[in-house]
Amino acid sequence: KSKEKLMRVSSSVGNLFKxxxxxxxxxxxxxxKLGIRMNGIHPNDIAGQQLLKADPTHFDDAILIxxxxxNFPADLAIYDNKISYMSPEKGGITFIIESKExxxxxxxxxxxxxEEAKRLNKQIKK
Numbered sequence: 001k002s003k004e005k006l007m008r009v010s011s012s013v014g015n016l017f018k019x020x021x022x023x024x025x026x027x028x029x030x031x032x033k034l035g036i037r038m039n040g041i042h043p044n045d046i047a048g049q050q051l052l053k054a055d056p057t058h059f060d061d062a063i064l065i066x067x068x069x070x071n072f073p074a075d076l077a078i079y080d081n082k083i084s085y086m087s088p089e090k091g092g093i094t095f096i097i098e099s100k101e102x103x104x105x106x107x108x109x110x111x112x113x114x115e116e117a118k119r120l121n122k123q124i125k126k
Contacts, residue, residue, distance in 0.1 A: 002034075002036050002079045002080055003080050004036075004079055004080050005035055005036055005037060006036070006037050006038070006039065006079075007031075007036060007037070007038045007039070007077055007078070007079040008038075008039050008077070008078040008079070008106075008107060008110040008111070008114070009038055009039070009040040009041070009075070009076065009077045009078075010040070010041045010042075010072060010075065010076045010110070010113070011040065011041075011042060011072060011075035011076065011077075012042065012043055012045075012047070012048075012072040012073070012075065013042050013043075013045075013047035013048050013050070013051045014045060014046075014047035014048075015072070015073070015074070015075060015086075015088045016075060016086075017047060018088055019086065019088050019091070019092040020092070028054075028055075028060075032059055037059060037060055037061070038060040038061070038062075039060070039061045039062075039063075039110075039114055040060060040061070040062040040063070041062075041063050041065060041110075041113060041114065041117045042062055042063070042064055042065070042072070043064065043065060043066075043067035043070065043071070043072055044064035044065060044066060044067050045067045048062075048064050048067075049064070052064070063114070063117040063118060063120075063121045064121055065117050065120045065121065066120060073087070073088075074086060074087040074088075075087075078103060078106045078107055078110055080103070081098055081099060081100040081103045082096050082097065082098050082103060083096065083097045083099075083102060083103055083106050084096045084097075085097075
């Protein structure tokens with residue numbers, strides 16, 4: 001339902017697999033058909049690495065960051081005028097904040113983190 005063609009996501013892919021195993025590949029294929037790309041920041045773990053390998057077309061942009069330094073026990077998605085948080089706690093808890101002003105702030109913060117994540121990713125590859 002996203003009107004924007006870019007979602008910003010910080011997540012532990014492993015958590016998403018546990019909460020909603022049907023998430024992949026159906027959801028990703030649906031986004032591709034709608035032309036909605038994703039910029040994702042994920043811990044550099046097995047699930048994150050599998051996510052990168054699962055997208056040979058590089059439709060989405062994903063950056064892996066050091067998992068020992070940056071822990072993602074919950075997930076964040078920013079799209080349109082919404083911020084969605086999801087936690088694996090108690091089988092999965094999700095809530096969405098709908099506010100243009102708050103989503104604009106979170107998009108700016110995410111974009112700043114995205115630039116730093118690129119730098120951290122280069123350090124991992126060395």
